[in-house]
Amino acid sequence: MTRITDAAMSNHYLNSINRLKSSISLLQRQIASGNTVEKPSDSPSKSVILIRNNDILNQINSNLNNIKTGLSFLNQTIFSLEVIQSEMLNLIGKLTDIEDPLKQKNLNNYADQIEQSLKIIMDVANAKADGKYVFGGTDLSGDPFKFSSDNQTIEQNANSKGRINAKVSSGVTQKINLTGVEVFGTILNGNGSLDKNAAVGSVKNIEQAVYDSFGNQYKFQMQFEKADQQKYEFTYTLLDSDNNIIHSSTEPQVLEFDPITGYLISVDGKAPSETNISVPDKRINFFVDFQNMIESNSDSVYFDLNQQTDIFNLLKNISRNLRNGILPTAEQKAQVEKFNLRVLDKLAEIGNIINQFNSFENMLNQQSMDLHTINQEVDGVDIVKSIIDLQNKDYLLQITQKIAASILPKSLLDYL
Secondary structure, eight states: OOOOOOOHHHHHHHHHHHHHHHHHHHHHHHHHHHHHHHSSSGGGGHHHHHHHHHHHHHHHHHHHHHHHHHHHHHHHHHHHHHHHHHHHHHHHHHHHHSSSGGOOOOOOHHHHHHHHHHHHHHHTTEEEEEEEEEEEETTTTSSSEEOTTTTTSEEEOOOOOOOOOOEEEEEEEEEEOHHHHHHHHOOEEEESETTTTTTTOOEEEEEEEEEEEEEEEEEEEEEEEHHHHHHEEEEEEETTTTTTEEEOOSSSSEEEOOOOOBEEEEEEEEEEEOEEEEEGGTEEEEEOTTTTOEEESSSEEEEEEEESSOOHHHHHHHHHHOOOOOOOOOHHHHHHHHHHHHHHHHHHHHHHHHHHHHHHHHHHHHHHHHHHHHHHHHHHHOOOHHHHHHHHHHHHHHHHHHHHHHHHHHHHHHHO
């Protein structure tokens, strides 16, 4: 018969009490945190799942923050475009009113109204959102648009271009801005195809009319010389109405096309973007865009000008002419209406991007909910069961302490 010593009994009760206290402490922490796994060693298999899911949740939260910031910028862009479009409708109405001979007695009044609309549109075009110019592209150096030193024309910052992107999902980024160039700029757009079967050294010549800020016409002569397979050197010459050269390229730009798809892949080794043609002393400032050009078996390349001059200088010219008693021309009225249509197109474009952002946001929120549900199933605490277990263990602890108090030596009770 084995004799149970007082020391053995003391150790048994002491260990039981400590285990109960540890178990109670664990249940209390689990109830407070809502998690059953406190450290990886508690359950390696569950920990792997939780770590992976939490990494994905962190990425989702980051993308949701990007979407929130992007939507704020996009909504400001929508607001700016709506203000501009409202002013354009006012301007179209004023230009229609001027056609009435009875309303042509005070053209200075109409000039004042057009100047006021011009100021509003310029203020909106230079507006900021989240510290960035709404229409300034990636350039933060100054207002995208400003009056010339003599206050006769409006100048555009040639760097008011560049994409602002937001990462909205894994591997997916979305442009969130409209540049000053694409909304307000005068752009000579290249279309059609250069002939890939043309001999190296052959030259494709194209001439296009362009205009200064006052509406005076110039000749823009372009040359595309085939330098190698899929490569062309672009040069240009700008002439006035008397065929005097007023500006020309200092060195060629190299356009490179994809040998398989035929799409333009680079300009001077960089991603294709608008090329600025600027002659400040002649008040000429426009952009050449090659991005829609391709190389194929046909020779069908052509260029078209989106507008003779930007809306700011167009309105400035109309106002100036009204003060001199000259009514707006049919072409000027057509340009105003054309710009209004462009603003409507941009409103639709931004609206589509906002819809895409909302779709991504809904998708990410659903993914987040699903992952939280999985984590709850893997690591979640059954609160009701845990509270009952806590009450039972607390009751056992009290009983154990009472039993120990009745049978263990005084020194052990003092310790307890």
